[in-house]
Amino acid sequence: MSKIPFTGKSQQARQQQPRVVPSDPTQPLEAYNPEHPLLEDPDALAIRLVESEDFVRRNKSVLLGLLAVVVLAVAGGFGYYLWRGSQDTKGQAALFQAVSYWEADSLQKAMKGDGRNLGLERVASEYSGTDAGNLANFYAGVAALKEGKNKEAIDYLEDFSSDDYLVQARAYSLLGDAHLEMNQAKEAADFYNKAANHNANEFFSPGYLLKEATAREVAKDYDGAITAYNKILTDYASAAEATEAKEYKARAEALAGK
Structure with missing residues (x-):
């Protein structure tokens, strides 16, 4: 004869389970099945807490390692955010003079710089990933197009993107x-x-x-x-x-x- 597996639904299990009075007085005792049995059984909850503490104790080094990774990731992201902000500030300052030459139609100085100030080419490359570098791509693309350097213009303009629909x-x-x-x-x-x-x-x-x-x-x-x-x-x-x-x-x- 095959044995019936011992589960919470077997007659034996039902007999051994504590008969807890439901909070709803209209609900029959036998039909009551608490959704969170651990909250209804202090002994079971105590055992689960002991098991959790034991798990933490046995895996302490692994958990500390994971925590360190999370902390480093957050710190690294914050550090990168600050660095990128400072890079964009520097890039905007460098871009100012190059754009001034661009507006004056001094395209050679706008692209290459004047010996003291960076040109659009270097702003675009050295400050890549910042708003200043992105904008430098647009100005450099227009300048290259004016000079008949169409392939260069395409390269710069394809690296440019803007949230401004018209631009x-x-x-x-x-x-x-x-x-x-x-x-x-x-x-x-x-x-x-x-x-x-x-x-x-x-x-x-x-x-x-x-x-x-x-x-x-x-x-x-x-x-x-x-x-x-x-x-x-x-x-x-x-x-x-x-x-x-x-x-x-x-x-x-x-x-x-x-």
Whole structure:
């Protein structure tokens, strides 16, 4: 004959378990099954506490090691936060003079520095990971584009990112300009499209769409160009670009044989 396993639901177990009176007087004794039996049985709770103390005593070195790792991680993160803040402050100071040269169109000094002050190239590399270094990438990308160094411009602008929707859209458009200068019309059109749809608005999106359409025509993607022109006419009918879009759309349709 097989033996019935001894569980809390067996008759023997039920007989040995203490009959605790439920807090609800309407609940039958037999039906009562406390959710937290340790709280109802002081002896069981005492045994569990002893077992926990024994576990801590046996694994003291391991637990202390884990605690040390947590403390070091927190301290390291806080230290990195302070260091990064100080680096950004230094980077902003270095960036100030470089941007002054950039605004004065002294691009060589803006990029390379003047012997005493760092240029955009070094600010971007030495303060990488800070807001100053990130912003230096944008200025350096524009400067490189003005100097016809399109590949360098792409590298800098791809390393730039901004939470400001308009500035980020502008960066996408500049990437489109650099690719178009390198005869990469499809890539240029894709970046113009990203610029137009990045927080789309009536002030800048029509212009980006017009540039996208032009780039798609250069790439002989006339259907894509027509789509961009149609978006201007549909979503931004009152924009100044709508007149050009209507004219250029007819040209694209003729080239597409429509």
